[in-house]
Amino acid sequence: MSPFTGSAARTPDWHHLRVTHADGVATVTLTRPEKLNALTFGAYADLRDLLAELSRERSVRALVLAGEGRGFCSGGDVEEIIGATLALDTAQLLDFNRMTGQVVRAVRECPFPVIAAVHGVAAGAGAVLALAADFRVADPTARFAFLFTRVGLSGGDMGAAYLLPRVVGLGHATRLLMLGEPVRAPEAERIGLISELAEDGGADRAAQRLARRLAEGPALAYAQTKALLTAELDMPLAAAVELDAATQALLMNGEDYAEFHAAFTEKRAPKWQGK
Numbered sequence: 283m284s285p286f287t288g289s290a291a292r293t294p295d296w297h298h299l300r301v302t303h304a305d306g307v308a309t310v311t312l313t314r315p316e317k318l319n320a321l322t323f324g325a326y327a328d329l330r331d332l333l334a335e336l337s338r339e340r341s342v343r344a345l346v347l348a349g350e351g352r353g354f355c356s357g358g359d360v361e362e363i364i365g366a367t368l369a370l371d372t373a374q375l376l377d378f379n380r381m382t383g384q385v386v387r388a389v390r391e392c393p394f395p396v397i398a399a400v401h402g403v404a405a406g407a408g409a410v411l412a413l414a415a416d417f418r419v420a421d422p423t424a425r426f427a428f429l430f431t432r433v434g435l436s437g438g439d440m441g442a443a444y445l446l447p448r449v450v451g452l453g454h455a456t457r458l459l460m461l462g463e464p465v466r467a468p469e470a471e472r473i474g475l476i477s478e479l480a481e482d483g484g485a486d487r488a489a490q491r492l493a494r495r496l497a498e499g500p501a502l503a504y505a506q507t508k509a510l511l512t513a514e515l516d517m518p519l520a521a522a523v524e525l526d527a528a529t530q531a532l533l534m535n536g537e538d539y540a541e542f543h544a545a546f547t548e549k550r551a552p553k554w555q556g557k
Contacts, residue, residue, distance in 0.1 A: 292339070296332060298325035300350070306343035306497035307490065308336055315351025320359035321407055323366075326381055329411075333388035343497035343504075343556070345392070346489045347415060348399040349408075357406025357429060364433065379439075382407065386441045389414040390512050393505040395496045399489035400424045400476075405464075410440040413449065416508060417477040417492060420467050421485040426475060427464040437462070448515060450474050500538045501556030 300311040310332065312319035336342045349355050358364060367375060389396050389411070398404075398415035405427040412418050412426065428446070430439045437443065437459030446455040450473045458465060470476045480488035496504060506529050514522040533539055537557040545552040 292335060293331070296328050298322065298328045299332060301332065303342070305494065306341070306501075307493040308342045308345045309490070309493075310345060310347050312347075312349045312355055315349075317359060318353045318356035318403055319349040319351065319408070320356045320362075322359050322362045323378070323381075326385055329385045330381060330388055333385070333392050336394075337388075337392045340393070342394050343499075343501045344394055344493040345396045346399055346486075346493050347389075347396060347411065348486055348489065349401070353402030353408075354398070354400045354404040354424070355408025355411060356403050357408045382440045386410060386414045386445075391509075393508070394501070395493075395504055395508060397489045397493055397496075399485045400426075401483070401485045403427070405429050407440060410442050410445075413442065413445050413475075414440075417489075418475065419478045419480055419485050419489040419492060420470065420476045421480045421488075422467045422482050424467045424470065424476070424485070425464045426458075426470055427462060428458050429462045431460060432462040498554070500552075500554045502536060502538060503533060506533060 298313070300309075300313050302309045302311075310329075312321075312325070314320060314322075314325075336345065367378065370378065395417065396415040397417040397419055398412040400412050400418055400420040401423050403425055404412045405425075406429045409426045409428050428437055428442055430437045430442070442459060443455070446459060449455075450458070454473045457463075465473075465475065467476065467479060471479045478488060478492070510522075510525065510529060513525065517525070537555050538552070541554065542552050
């Protein structure tokens, strides 16, 4: 995403999210604990716009997405979204569904790693948000449920039918998206849906620990790795290795590559600049 901005200032406050920054790590917390952080139209829009702002700033090296209270995110609010959409016409429904997809694209396309810190429920859109992250750190209370067919909709919502088979394989993805049954932490770890299983109540701490590790590393190398992982999902091998070659040639001309050699020669830790 381009770092060039127009005249609009950075958004100082977000109504549906709590955003903090420390040492290159942004923590974005969903803040409707009384509703298990159920998403509203405004929450989707805030996530979309926040990720765009952070991507342009280039000050964030890792982002943790978390939920306040007893769970990560229970999905779209039954009254404020499901009930409200019954009154929308087709054009309005298309706008809404495109917006939810834009949030997933923003998570996948932002130039920094995103870590979902999952405890308790991650259901519906909440499960897809976690799925879209680069890492899913979960504690033993975590349970994932792709509930879309249970409300009479396609299981392929917000890119789930694209992303989930690539994470857990087609067989598991078919079961999860068709049946909408919850997957608890032990099984989620077994099928590869969880990147790291934390101790009880420790998902947020483990996610922050991973985020700090990433923030201290070679940011440009991580950004390009993330971009290639997404871009090459649909490429033939010949195109993929050519894109790899072009990317490596650019990075080999960067400051971090030279810094690694200098640090190795001088027997010290590299001082990564993200350049």
